[in-house]
Amino acid sequence: MLVGSVREKLEQLINDAANEKGFEVGKRVIYPNAVYLELAVDPKVAPHSALAHIRARTSGALRSHFPELKKLPSLWTRDYAVYNQRLDESALGSLSHWLSEKKRNIRARHARRKSCQRSCLRRTRR
Numbered sequence: 001m002l003v004g005s006v007r008e009k010l011e012q013l014i015n016d017a018a019n020e021k022g023f024e025v026g027k028r029v030i031y032p033n034a035v036y037l038e039l040a041v042d043p044k045v046a047p048h049s050a051l052a053h054i055r056a057r058t059s060g061a062l063r064s065h066f067p068e069l070k071k072l073p074s075l076w077t078r079d080y081a082v083y084n085q086r087l088d089e090s091a092l093g094s095l096s097h098w099l100s101e102k103k104r105n106i107r108a109r110h111a112r113r114k115s116c117q118r119s120c121l122r123r124t125r126r
Helices: 007-021 048-064 065-070 089-125
Strands: 024-031 034-040
Touching: 007 024, 007 034, 007 048, 024 089, 034 048, 034 089, 048 065
Parallel strands: none
Antiparallel strands: 024 034
């Protein structure tokens, strides 16, 4: 879903939403079905509020630009991780590990889903 022009628009919207509130977007990883952001925000701003602002701005705009996204029940999940300082090399290592684990779990979930779909098709064809 988040490929091509949708991905480009999402990157632009994330930057715009962050600039509106004075957030600094650090590392950003956009997979076809997942987004991971490093945000630097004022300590007075709750992490949930920062993410809620970005989610609200990007979700509505993406759905208006790409009508096929309106079919999805949600563009964002509630998952997020919080670090109370700028990520150094050790924290980036743990974040990279966390991202790779999430990516591996997503791939495994899709593989199981495809396997189930194939077996369900075989059952219905008999």
